[in-house]
Amino acid sequence: MRKLAFGLLLLASANAFAEQTPADEISARSGLPASEVSALLADCDSNQTSMNFCAWRDQLVAERELQQVVDQQISEHPERKTALEAKVAKWKKARDASCEKSARKEWDDGSMRPAAQAICATASTKKMTKKLSATAGRRSS
Structure with a gap:
């Protein structure tokens, strides 16, 4: 039963990760707020x-x-x-x-x-x- 629960948790985590937008993933990895990451991604040539x-x-x-x-x-x-x-x-x-x-x-x-x-x-x-x-x-x- 524990293996099944762990497997379901792992699957849910994988699905949550897969559903993240690239901006959300960058925010999570960089530690920057999502709003700041979105602003940076809005104009790639600004800086x-x-x-x-x-x-x-x-x-x-x-x-x-x-x-x-x-x-x-x-x-x-x-x-x-x-x-x-x-x-x-x-x-x-x-x-x-x-x-x-x-x-x-x-x-x-x-x-x-x-x-x-x-x-x-x-x-x-x-x-x-x-x-x-x-x-x-x-x-x-």
């Missing part, structure tokens, strides 16, 4: 902080889309869950290292580095999402 937050938001959205593709593939092929999750985790680690390296090379520790790193991660994540979606399409044919 460097807004640019950084908008790049972060775009990365979160891309990662959610990737997770949806992963979840769909797992629901269709539960036997591939472990392998797929390991593949994505390994890829994310490589993506993060590569994007951090390229952003640092171009911007060192400048104020543009966080945005550059997030922009790189977003582009890479979109490519991986497309690749996994195409793979799923070929497998189901």
Whole structure:
């Protein structure tokens, strides 16, 4: 019974997280009030902080889309869950290292580095999402 209750709690927490807007998630992670985050996201070109937050938001959205593709593939092929999750985790680690390296090379520790790193991660994540979606399409044919 405890396992069932824990499982339901975990599921409810996961659903609550999934239903959060990117602004809510950024607010929770950054500690800034949601109203301040929303103001920063309202005009991405107004200043460097807004640019950084908008790049972060775009990365979160891309990662959610990737997770949806992963979840769909797992629901269709539960036997591939472990392998797929390991593949994505390994890829994310490589993506993060590569994007951090390229952003640092171009911007060192400048104020543009966080945005550059997030922009790189977003582009890479979109490519991986497309690749996994195409793979799923070929497998189901």
